[in-house]
Amino acid sequence: MSAIDDLPPLREVISRHGLSARKSLGQNFLLDLNLTAKIARCAGDLHGSDVLEVGPGPGGLTRGLLAEGARKVVAVEKDRRCIPALEEIARAYEGRLEILEGDALELDLSQHLNPPIRIVSNLPYNVGTELLTRWLDPPEWPPFWTSLTLMFQLEVAQRITAKAGEKHYGRLAVLAGWRTDARIVMKLSPEAFTPAPKVRSAVVTLNCLPEPRYPANPKILRDLVARAFNQRRKMLRASLKGLRPDIEDRLVSAGIKPTDRAETVDIERFCALARSLEKP
Numbered sequence: 001m002s003a004i005d006d007l008p009p010l011r012e013v014i015s016r017h018g019l020s021a022r023k024s025l026g027q028n029f030l031l032d033l034n035l036t037a038k039i040a041r042c043a044g045d046l047h048g049s050d051v052l053e054v055g056p057g058p059g060g061l062t063r064g065l066l067a068e069g070a071r072k073v074v075a076v077e078k079d080r081r082c083i084p085a086l087e088e089i090a091r092a093y094e095g096r097l098e099i100l101e102g103d104a105l106e107l108d109l110s111q112h113l114n115p116p117i118r119i120v121s122n123l124p125y126n127v128g129t130e131l132l133t134r135w136l137d138p139p140e141w142p143p144f145w146t147s148l149t150l151m152f153q154l155e156v157a158q159r160i161t162a163k164a165g166e167k168h169y170g171r172l173a174v175l176a177g178w179r180t181d182a183r184i185v186m187k188l189s190p191e192a193f194t195p196a197p198k199v200r201s202a203v204v205t206l207n208c209l210p211e212p213r214y215p216a217n218p219k220i221l222r223d224l225v226a227r228a229f230n231q232r233r234k235m236l237r238a239s240l241k242g243l244r245p246d247i248e249d250r251l252v253s254a255g256i257k258p259t260d261r262a263e264t265v266d267i268e269r270f271c272a273l274a275r276s277l278e279k280p
């Protein structure tokens with residue numbers, strides 16, 4: 001396959017800048033630029049979009065995003081050692097790459113980009129889940145982004161995209177499915193990364209819906225779903241008992257049997273129950 005840009009191969013970049021992978025920062029790098037360009041394409045046509053990338057590392061995915069036509073990439077990296085390598089990319093793609101050094105969990109990132117904004121990242125898994133939860137639950141809907149394309153370990157990807165009744169269905173699937181179309185778009189074996197992690201990975205794309213799929217108060221729905229799945233093997237009349245004395249009636253009015261378990265209740269019925277709980 002032909003090179004995606006005129007910059008040096010990533011192995012050379014990593015050895016020249018001494019970027020030995022650090023476990024503490026969840027560093028598993030993607031070194032195949034054709035693969036990173038393919039991941040970039042999972043986010044859709046990038047022409048005319050700004051892209052937020054969290055954790056660019058030595059810049060493999062960053063180069064994929066730029067080569068695939070992103071109008072501008074804002075890349076936030078916590079590891080200072082990676083910044084000079086990223087600056088080389090910024091010079092090659094003049095005016096299209098802004099590098100921010102810092103912790104993505106502590107920065108307000110939306111102010112650096114203009115809509116439409118796509119978020120594309122290969123993140124350490126713990127940081128990824130935390131950021132996903134925040135991006136899915138902003139103060140206002142629609143949020144500042146139009147799509148999220150994120151790498152997760154396969155099991156987490158399945159938890160984000162599962163449907164009611166499936167093994168991995170839970171809190172994350174309800175929150176993701178309520179306000180986005182979430183799909184696994186690529187699966188990767190451990191060998192795609194350097195060093196190879198222990199588990200398989202998958203890329204998930206979440207396309208923002210202009211309106212939530214069903215009306216519900218976000219805070220009530222979030223609390224309800226957390227409570228319901230906290231004891232996922234229990235019948236809902238037991239796990240939700242503390243919420244209201246008449247919880248059984250409210251379950252029935254939402255189309256849910258009091259003996260049902262959370263894992264069988266779809267998003268529509270969770271939203272109906274959240275609406276019922278808003279009433280006195």
Ligand code: SAM
Pocket residue numbers: 025026027028029030031054055056057058059060061076077078079082102103104105121122123124127
């Ligand atoms: N995107 C690169 C790639 O695909 O090869 C690197 C991926 S590596 C799995 C995760 C990257 O996220 C590392 O470069 C790490 O230093 C960075 N990182 C870890 N925690 C971070 C945080 N809280 N904020 C910003 N970057 C972080």
